[in-house]
Structures are given as C-alpha cells and as structure tokens.
C-alpha cells in the first residue's frame with residue numbers, strides 16, 4: 001500500500017451562491033477555514049506527512065452548511081464557530097478521534 005502524502009486532509013466548502021440560495025459562505029465558512037489553517041500552521045502540523053487544509057467549492061451538502069470533510073476517514077462535519085473548529089483540530093486532525101457531536105447526518109444533501 002502506498003503511503004498517503006498527507007496524514008489527514010480537510011476540505012472546507014467556501015461556496016457562495018449568487019442565486020440567493022443558501023450556501024456555506026453565508027455561515028462564516030471563511031472564518032472557520034482561516035481559523036483551522038492558523039491552528040495547523042501554529043502547531044507546525046502542515047506539510048507532507050502532516051495535515052493539509054484546503055478550500056473547496058460546493059460539496060453538494062449545502063443543507064448542512066457550513067460543511068467540511070476530513071480524509072482519509074471521509075468524515076463530514078458541520079460547525080458553528082472557532083470552538084468547533086478547535087475540537088475538530090485537537091480531536092480528529094491531530095489524534096484521529098472523530099468529533100461525533102459535529103458529524104453531519106448521512107441524509108443531509110443539497
């Protein structure tokens with residue numbers, strides 16, 4: 001089996017819809033993304049073998065927005081504030097323990 005380039009990879013939907021439909025950008029997604037990036041950088045966890053934080057376009061699960069997904073576990077989250085992001089960083093990204101209270105229910109779609 002090949003080694004994964006990053007240990008974990010989190011994608012934040014930052015999509016803003018022009019149509020007036022609700023989208024993650026309407027729910028402080030940018031602030032969540034930036035806070036996560038700042039935390040990973042501050043703890044020197046970025047880079048190969050570490051944790052990568054990426055922007056994404058619409059992930060098509062807008063009804064649960066703002067959403068983010070962590071690989072390789074393919075765990076989807078919804079979050080409210082920086083405290084939630086801190087918990088995802090400390091528990092899941094650093095230690096592989098899923099933050100159950102923030103997991104997006106499987107039936108949430110667009």
Ligand code: FES
Pocket residue numbers: 013014015016022023024025057058059060061062063065066067
């Ligand atoms: S707008 Fe974020 S998942 Fe669609």
